[in-house]
Amino acid sequence: MTVSRPFLKWPGGKFRLVERISKALGPGQRLIEPFVGSAAVFLNTDYDHYLLADSNPDLINLYQTLHEEGESFIDYVRQFFQPETNNAETYYALREDFNSTRDIRHKAALFIYLNRHCYNGLCRYNKSGGFNSPFGRYKQPQLPEQAILAFIEKSQRATFQLSSFTETMQAAEAGDVVYCDPPYMPLSKTANFTSYSAEGFGMEQQAELARLAKELASQGVHVAISNHDTGEIRNLYKGARITRFEVPRFISQDIHNRNTARELLAVFKPS
Numbered sequence: 001m002t003v004s005r006p007f008l009k010w011p012g013g014k015f016r017l018v019e020r021i022s023k024a025l026g027p028g029q030r031l032i033e034p035f036v037g038s039a040a041v042f043l044n045t046d047y048d049h050y051l052l053a054d055s056n057p058d059l060i061n062l063y064q065t066l067h068e069e070g071e072s073f074i075d076y077v078r079q080f081f082q083p084e085t086n087n088a089e090t091y092y093a094l095r096e097d098f099n100s101t102r103d104i105r106h107k108a109a110l111f112i113y114l115n116r117h118c119y120n121g122l123c124r125y126n127k128s129g130g131f132n133s134p135f136g137r138y139k140q141p142q143l144p145e146q147a148i149l150a151f152i153e154k155s156q157r158a159t160f161q162l163s164s165f166t167e168t169m170q171a172a173e174a175g176d177v178v179y180c181d182p183p184y185m186p187l188s189k190t191a192n193f194t195s196y197s198a199e200g201f202g203m204e205q206q207a208e209l210a211r212l213a214k215e216l217a218s219q220g221v222h223v224a225i226s227n228h229d230t231g232e233i234r235n236l237y238k239g240a241r242i243t244r245f246e247v248p249r250f251i252s253q254d255i256h257n258r259n260t261a262r263e264l265l266a267v268f269k270p271s
């Protein structure tokens with residue numbers, strides 16, 4: 001299988017696992033992703049329709065802009081991928097511009113710039129919702145034009161929605177397939193390195209997600225969820241078919257600090 005790489009760098013992105021994930025998703029006409037992130041699963045599956053949602057407004061604004069405007073948006077973004085825009089001073093000025101602008105098209109373009117120029121593609125916000133990832137010091141960040149074009153083409157089959165997972169899952173109907181890739185349960189209390197939005201995702205949300213998955217399965221919806229393989233998660237996913245695997249984990253740029261993490265994929269079959 002040739003895997004299409006998403007155009008955004010996204011912590012927890014699933015493009016290395018799409019082959020396994022797509023096998024665990026049942027047949028159906030519509031795939032719903034309540035935690036779409038960089039959209040790796042959308043790009044590498046073949047459903048007639050997609051409902052793609054996330055609670056990150058900058059991400060959904062970007063996807064909607066691409067969906068509505070198409071290719072000409074790439075020309076607008078290109079101005080931010082020049083040798084003169086790849087230095088700390090310009091990065092912090094454009095980050096400030098991103099945080100203050102009310103022009104949603106400009107904001108969408110700057111989101112791609114920040115994603116490619118910030119440290120490790122980290123999408124981090126401060127308490128007041130301002131994007132605050134530091135400058136990444138890359139030699140020559142590239143505008144991923146081909147990957148953006150592939151996204152635009154496929155987005156014709158998709159509807160994008162800014163919503164929390166509870167609202168998105170309520171839209172599922174019998175026959176739909178739902179793939180959930182939530183912020184993972186930390187492996188230990190201090191192991192939670194990534195932060196996706198100003199709001200956290202704690203035990204209460206993990207439990208609510210598991211409850212909704214069971215409820216949807218009982219209404220004829222096929223639901224799959226990725227997560228870390230911990231005792232607490234297995235407890236929440238009781239009754240699901242669980243596949244477990246080891247995944248390489250890069251927690252820093254330090255080559256000695258690479259490890260594997262135990263992940264699982266839980267499938268709640270429709271009944």
Ligand SMILES: C[S@@+](CC[C@H](N)C(=O)[O-])C[C@H]1O[C@@H](n2cnc3c(N)ncnc32)[C@H](O)[C@@H]1O
Pocket residue numbers: 010011012013014015034035036037038039040041053054055056163164165166181182183184196197200201205
């Ligand atoms: C692990 S990432 C998804 C990665 C995605 N599968 C990919 O391949 O890039 C988790 C996503 O959940 C989103 N998120 C966090 N809390 C959420 C919530 N309460 N409702 C919906 N989305 C949420 C984050 O913005 C982030 O994009």
